Amino acid sequence: MVTAKDKLRELLSKGMDGIAVSSEKADEVSTEVNGIDDIETLAGPKPSIYSGEASLYALRVGVELLAAGRADFLYLSLTDYMQHKYAPEAPESREFYRGIDTEVGRLLDLGAVVGITADHGMNAKCNAAGEPNVIFLETELAREFGEGCRVICPITDPYVVHHGALGSAVTVYLPDGVDERAVADWIAALDGVTEVHTRESAMAKLELPGDRIGDLFVLSARDWVIGRTPEHHDLSKLEDTLRSHGGRYEEMVPFLISEPLKAGYAALAKGDPRNFDIFDFVCNGIQS
Structure with missing residues (x-):
């Protein structure tokens, strides 16, 4: 490895x-x-x-x-x-x-025998002037519903030069007493937001583990990212424009294999194989 x-x-x-x-x-x-x-x-x-x-x-x-x-x-x-x-x-x-x-x-x-795939695609997350399109969701939620809502950005890692810890998916933890449906509907109306899922919906439709996400899961548009607050994201670390991933618009990835496939696997390849299927295809699907 x-x-x-x-x-x-x-x-x-x-x-x-x-x-x-x-x-x-x-x-x-x-x-x-x-x-x-x-x-x-x-x-x-x-x-x-x-x-x-x-x-x-x-x-x-x-x-x-x-x-x-x-x-x-x-x-x-x-x-x-x-x-x-x-x-x-x-x-x-x-x-x-x-x-x-x-x-x-x-x-x-x-x-x-070589198999090539990726874990995600990538898109520019900027406006026409090249400035990042960012929804600071925790800030907006505090302004609308008061303090207590917590936004977690799954993309966060030590490599802030890559993306500034900004991606197209976040999860939201709500404090007790807050109307989940009201918050979800309000988030869904924000510019740049494309989907808002409850925990149950995210588990069913996005195959996410329910014990590792919040009350809501939010996805943004092709050219938008979602963050917490301006203080949590130092955009000065970005070397040029903001390009990132995490949403629906970065789902398509390459799936390349260097050898001809057996008939059964060739048929599967015409369907909708997923990136992790590359191991099965390479190990079991190559014509001998």
Whole structure:
């Protein structure tokens, strides 16, 4: 397993018996923790996590492990820094994807069957002037219903340069005594909001775990994000325009496999496979 971000490596490698390293902490590996004691000799010095190179490095490590006979099954996870920072047609994006093409080509040359997918899409979240379209929902709720409503942004992580902890989905916890229906209807009428779900609706329609969300779950439009309060989001950390994800408009992702599929899996591919199905397709669906 090679990830760009170390937080994902920590989550996914718990209890794992094998190699698990990240671009972010490629200089801190040990056999005890990571299953290998040196990565930088294989792939060079670790890159900045705030770079496209963090993703290319993860791919490069995978290539080198395969070439060295250290792996027979690879899970390589990239970071979305470049997609947050640049539109798809930007020269920087094109150069980045050329780099991905190069490393995927190296995997294919080594005889690997390659499956490629993503966890989400990405959209610009700005107005015509390039300024972020942000609903500070906790602030608005306090103004309308008084203090006590709490907004949680699931996108929040330490990598604030990517997105400023602003995405197109939030969950809302309501204080006792507040009319849930009245709050939901009021939120639904806000500019930029497209859906407001109760906990039960979010569980049924969005497949969310009921014990990990609030009373309401809110989604925003293609070009909007939702946050807590201005104090909770330092937009000065954003390097350029705001590009983010989390809503309905970022659900479509690529699903690419390097080999022809068996008839049954080819039929499934014409339906609506989901990103996690890539493992089944690659392991079981390839023509022999």
